[in-house]
Amino acid sequence: MEGLNVMMKAANEKGIFDGVHIPNTNISLSHLFYADDALFIGDWSKKNVYNLSRILRCFYVVSGLKVNFNKSRVFGIGVDFEEVCEWAGPLGCAPSSLPFTYLGVPVGENMNKKKAWKPIVDKFRSKLSMWKAKTLSLSGRMTLAKAVLGNLPTFYLSLFSAPIRIIEELENIQRQFIWRGDAEKATVHWVAWEKLKAPKQVGGAGLGSLRNLNLALLAKWWWKFKTRPDSFWARIVMGFHNPANRPWFCFAKHNRGGVWSCIDKAKNGLxxxxIDVKEIMNTNDGGLSWRSDFVVDGVFSVARLRNRLDRASHLICDGDFWWLNSVPKKVVNFIWRAKQGRIPSAEALRKRNIQVPSTMCGICEHVEESMDHILTSCSLARNVITMVLKWCNVLPQFFSGVNEVLDFARNWGHCPKKKELLTCIIYGTLWSLWKARNDRIFKEESSKPAKILDYIKTSIFTWRKYRSSSGDIVDWDKWCCAPLNCT
Known part of the structure; x- marks a missing residue:
């Protein structure tokens, strides 16, 4: 393709092929090449059509490489389709009309229409299908939904501002996938969608907002535009929009359409x-610099800006929550839900009009089964927690709720490592109590406190050994005697 590139440049310079002149610049755009894809751009004239045909024929004779005209199309902008059909003859290509797709990007399409986003919606739906949801745990579904959100649509979202109805449709697909529901089957959404999207710093699950991802990806073009003014594409943008004679925070003329105007309008979303644009950029002595908060090693960080946008759009705060990496995701997700009172206890199911055989605790059979009762107040829970604290050489405590026991672990002692380890042990304890409750109800298996304690010791020892970055726990005997001394 380099040989064809040289031929097209020479033809453009000598007037054999007239490219499109970019206003306010000396650029004449005649072609765009990427790998083996080629896009020829020029004035609509018979001279260009016939000379382009001759150039391609000469290229074939010289190199032996022939353009596949069966896969090529001719487009005429602002001319009748009959004329396009007539002029496509000399090139041997089929005539066509806008819109079309080039390198996966729609060209000439109205991106405000729902049909323009159908490829992304279809891919979302195929990646987050219901059969996958049935084979994954809640934490697995959340991980997959976040991965699809962060990777699949970025090509489109980095160029176009997605309409609100498209954002809502994509997020609805995510929501149904996470809670294993569909349009025909109602399911319980245990946690509000806004809490799932909210950043972890404000008490959310950190799934992220698709709209904020869109804004952050578009804002990165501002950074590229201001830091690479001599690049070919930036010079073309300058020619059309002439930002030099405009305020520093204006990147486009509002009376012009196209992709760049869409990128410029992302300021409205901020x-x-x-959030003012000045929070992202600084002006010093008439110059422009980017705030270090959003630049990492000289490169603009989409993730940091997106996190800033997520924190601005989600003011939910249920208190600080410790997302420990040394704890399996299914466990830490369960603890996060329990902290908010969003686990399927008999009491919670009854409040949602779901029929259960009995709302009494399946273990003690004396009190209605609430979340706090299962995990802290039940006789089994009290005995297990007392044994766990004794194992950790911590004075026994009486807890009346999940939040109380979590706060105790988070604020205990002064050593950060021991505090983290005790929190990990409490997470494992609450998870083991929930598991024992499920075994009692669904398998009719009863567990003794000593057996549950052994399970807690083994599980957390395994977590710390294979999941902890420090790998500090290696001696099983020391672990069984005094776990907090193993840090």
Whole structure:
């Protein structure tokens, strides 16, 4: 393709092929090449059509490489389709009309229409299908939903501002996948969608907002535009929009359409979140610099800006929660839900009009089964927690709720490592109590406190040994005697 590139440049310079002149610049755009894909751009004239045919024929004679005209199309902008059909003859290509797709990007399409986003919606739906949801745990579904959100649509979202109805449809697919529901089957959504999307810093699950991802990806083009003004594409943008004669925070003329105007309008999305462009960029002595908060090793960080947008758009705060990496995701997700009172206890199911055989605790059979009762107040829970604290050489405590026991572990002692380890042990304890409750109800298996304690010791020892970055726990005998001394 390099040989064809040289031929097209020479033809453009000598007037054999007239490219499109970019206003306010000396650029004449005649072609765009990427790998083996070629896009020829020029004035609509018979001279260009016939000379392009001759150039391609000469290229074939010289190199032996022939353009596949069966896969090629001719487009005429602002001309009748009959004329396009007539002029496509000399090139041997089929005539066509806008819109079309080039390198996976729609060209000439109205991106405000729902049909323009159908490829992304279809891919979302195929990746987050219901049969996959049935084979994954909640934490697995959340991980997959977050991965699909972060990777699949970025090509589109980095160029176009997605309409609100498209954002809502994509997030609805995510929501149904996470809770294993569909349009025909109602399911319980145990946690509000806004809490799932909210950042972990404000008490959410950190799934992230698709709209904020869109804004952050578009904002990165501002950084590229201001830091690479001599690049070919930036010079073309300058020619059309002439930002030199405009305020520093204006990147496009509002009376022009196209992709760049769409990128410029991302500022409106920031302003709706009460974020000024000046929070992203600084002006010093008439110059422009980017705030270090959003630049890592000289490269603009989409993740950091997205996190800032997520924190601005989600003001939910249920208190700080410790997302420990040394604890399996299914366990830490369960503890996060329990902290908010969002686990399927008999009491919670009854409140949602779901029929259960009995709302009494399946273990003690004396009190209605609430979340706090299962995990802290039941006789089994009290005995297990007392044994766990004794094992850790911590004075026994009486807890009346999940939040109380979590706060105790988080604020205990002064050593950060011991505090983290005790929190990990409490997470494992609450998870083991929930598992024992399920075994009692669904398998009719009863567990003794000593057996549950042995399970807790083994499980957390395994977590710390294979999941902890420090790998500090190696001696089983020391672990069984005094776990907090193993840090």
């Amino acid at each position: 302003w709706k979140l009460n």
